[in-house]
Amino acid sequence: MRMYDIILAKRQGKELTNEEIDFFIKGYTEGTIPDYQASALLMAIFLKDMTEREIVEMTRAMMDSGDKIDLSAIEGFKADKHSTGGVGDKTSLVIAPLVASFGVPMAKMSGRGLGHTGGTVDKLESIPGFSTELSKEDFFHQVAQIGLSIISQTTNIAPADKKLYALRDVTATIDHPAMIASSIMSKKLAAGSDGIMLDVKVGDGAFLKTLDEAKQVAKLMVMIGEGMNKPTRAILTNMDQPLGFTVGNSLEVEEARATLKGQGPKDLSELCLELSAGILVMAQKFTDPVTAYQALRDKITSGQALQKFDEWIKAQGGTGYEFKAPLFSQDVILNKEGYISRIQAQAIGEIASLLGAGRLTMEDSIDPSAGIRLYKKVGDPAGGRIATLYTDNEQVLVEAETRLLEAFEVTPQAPRQLPLIYGFVHQADEDIVFERYEKGEKS
Numbered sequence: 397m398r399m400y401d402i403i404l405a406k407r408q409g410k411e412l413t414n415e416e417i418d419f420f421i422k423g424y425t426e427g428t429i430p431d432y433q434a435s436a437l438l439m440a441i442f443l444k445d446m447t448e449r450e451i452v453e454m455t456r457a458m459m460d461s462g463d464k465i466d467l468s469a470i471e472g473f474k475a476d477k478h479s480t481g482g483v484g485d486k487t488s489l490v491i492a493p494l495v496a497s498f499g500v501p502m503a504k505m506s507g508r509g510l511g512h513t514g515g516t517v518d519k520l521e522s523i524p525g526f527s528t529e530l531s532k533e534d535f536f537h538q539v540a541q542i543g544l545s546i547i548s549q550t551t552n553i554a555p556a557d558k559k560l561y562a563l564r565d566v567t568a569t570i571d572h573p574a575m576i577a578s579s580i581m582s583k584k585l586a587a588g589s590d591g592i593m594l595d596v597k598v599g600d601g602a603f604l605k606t607l608d609e610a611k612q613v614a615k616l617m618v619m620i621g622e623g624m625n626k627p628t629r630a631i632l633t634n635m636d637q638p639l640g641f642t643v644g645n646s647l648e649v650e651e652a653r654a655t656l657k658g659q660g661p662k663d664l665s666e667l668c669l670e671l672s673a674g675i676l677v678m679a680q681k682f683t684d685p686v687t688a689y690q691a692l693r694d695k696i697t698s699g700q701a702l703q704k705f706d707e708w709i710k711a712q713g714g715t716g717y718e719f720k721a722p723l724f725s726q727d728v729i730l731n732k733e734g735y736i737s738r739i740q741a742q743a744i745g746e747i748a749s750l751l752g753a754g755r756l757t758m759e760d761s762i763d764p765s766a767g768i769r770l771y772k773k774v775g776d777p778a779g780g781r782i783a784t785l786y787t788d789n790e791q792v793l794v795e796a797e798t799r800l801l802e803a804f805e806v807t808p809q810a811p812r813q814l815p816l817i818y819g820f821v822h823q824a825d826e827d828i829v830f831e832r833y834e835k836g837e838k839s
Contacts, residue, residue: 399423399433406440414453421457425556431563438560438569451574451616452623458582461556465588467503470539473679474501476589477671478580480613483601483745484638488516488546489652490660490668491675493704496544497695500679503539505549505587514645514745514754517548519652522645522764526714544708554582573609577616585620591627591678593671594618598818599636601741607632607818614821615828622823627678630821632830633667634814637739637774640664644753644767644786650719656702663773663816669693670817722752722765724790728783728797730804736776738805744768747796747803751787763788768800775813778806 402416420437423429446454467474475495479485492502506516506528517528528548530538538545557579564570584592596604596614604610614630621628640661642651654660655668673688682688695701709717748754752763769784782804785796817833 399429399437403433403436403440406437406444409444411447412450417450417453418457421454421461421556425461425559434560434563435567435569438564438567438575441575442569442572446574448619448623451578452620454574455578455582455585455620456624458554458556458560458578459586462552462554462586463550464586465505465550465553467501467536467588467590469536470501470503472499472501473591474503474589475591475593475675475679476502476504476584476587477593477595477675478584479595480580480597480603482597482635482639483514483741483748484640484643484648484664485514485595485597485635486519486640486642486648486652486664487595487668487671489519489649489705490655490664491672492544492546493656493708494668494672494692494695494701495675495679496542496708497700497704498676498681498691499543500676500681501539502544502546503535503589504546505553506546507549508755514643514648514748516546518762518764519645519648520546520712522649523709523714523717526709526712528712530712538711542704542707542711544704545712549583553586557582573612573616576603577613577620581617581620585624585626589626591675592621592629593675593678594628594630595667595671596630596632596821597635598632599634599741601638601745602635610818611821611830615830618821618823619828622828628823629674629678631671631674632818632821634816634818635741636814638741638744638770639667641770642767643744643748643770644751645762645764646717646719647765647767647769647786649717653702653705653717656696656705657699658696666816674820720765722763722786722788724787724793726785726793726797727781728785728800729780730778730782730801730806732778732806734778734806734808735810736772736774736778736782736804737807737811739770739772739774740803740805743799743803744770747785747799750792750796750799751785752789752792772804775810778804 397419424434496502508515508517530547596610598610618628642648673685676682676688748767752766766787772782819832
């Protein structure tokens with residue numbers, strides 16, 4: 397088999413065989429296929445697309461290129477939840493203990509943040525003493541004991557995807573829906589869960605900017621998961637403004653815990669309940685999401701969800717989670733009248749990184765206490781204090797304040813409110829469908 401023939405076949409719009417896909421993924425991962433031939437095939441795929449079978453096989457081959465986690469020793473339906481990334485996205489910190497409080501094991505591997513989006517591991521490591529690097533034995537033991545553990549992702553999960561992603565990034569092939577879906581799902585499927593709930597972010601602070609492209613990627617990811625006999629659901633959610641009121645690692649841990657006490661922001665609370673309800677239905681703990689949603693609210697009201705969170709943090713060495721302000725803080729005042737019509741989520745994430753809460757390269761260090769506390773949402777009256785900035789680097793405060801004021805847009809009239817949740821993607825009979833959140837319409 398020759399790589400030249402595989403490139404030619406795809407350039408001509410032909411469907412690649414499983415053997416050809418496996419040959420490419422294995423050869424490129426091992427270094428026997430050079431970058432220039434891999435680049436040529438990626439561009440041919442970008443222009444000619446792939447069939448559903450090709451997409452599933454590409455995902456399978458990338459999944460098989462490295463370590464696969466076997467969770468079969470853990471009893472029960474092992475659930476996983478993945479977000480495509482956003483600003484202030486702390487949902488895993490709320491969902492994991494909520495779901496685990498119903499006896500559904502959450503054995504999860506998460507990543508670090510890069511660019512304007514934060515990572516779950518960074519948030520957890522802002523807790524003094526918390527360890528995200530457990531041995532396999534300790535990881536399994538903790539899940540068996542308390543039903544919950546989140547650790548940092550092993551470096552050898554889907555190494556083919558890591559190499560191909562880097563190549564796509566420099567060959568203008570990064571934004572192909574099938575390759576985006578395959579990249580995400582190769583890692584999630586290698587993580588060994590029995591079912592996957594996907595939170596697909598849409599908007600300014602997300603990787604996917606429009607609802608149409610988010611629908612397309614979500615449908616492909618659900619198709620891949622179901623094609624590999626893993627129950628998979630997706631929820632499409634709004635990332636045109638930060639989720640909750642905090643952006644920054646320690647700040648977000650504090651807000652997540654407040655949410656489990658029933659004192660969290662409305663948008664964060666609602667989204668976490670919807671995602672958790674979907675997982676519980678998938679795990680067959682409930683037959684419908686409405687009943688599951690109410691049961692989840694009861695867990696928060698009773699204090700059981702908070703108790704599970706505290707038990708989890710203690711089990712992984714955490715000694716406290718109260719936000720400790722860094723050396724410098726500064727209130728930001730907006731001297732305008734009217735209504736806040738837009739809060740640029742990506743800009744807010746970038747400002748948080750400037751303050752020290754994020755990283756531009758994986759080698760950068762982060763300041764766990766740096767970040768932004770917001771006081772306004774889209775639709776609120778403008779004027780007054782809109783944010784507090786936190787950092788150990790006083791020199792960045794002037795630039796951060798200027799950029800934050802630019803990220804808030806004000807209009808004379810109150811804007812039309814966009815929904816927090818656009819809808820769900822799931823399998824219905826043989827089809828993958830999008831179901832609107834408001835009216836239950838399918839398209």
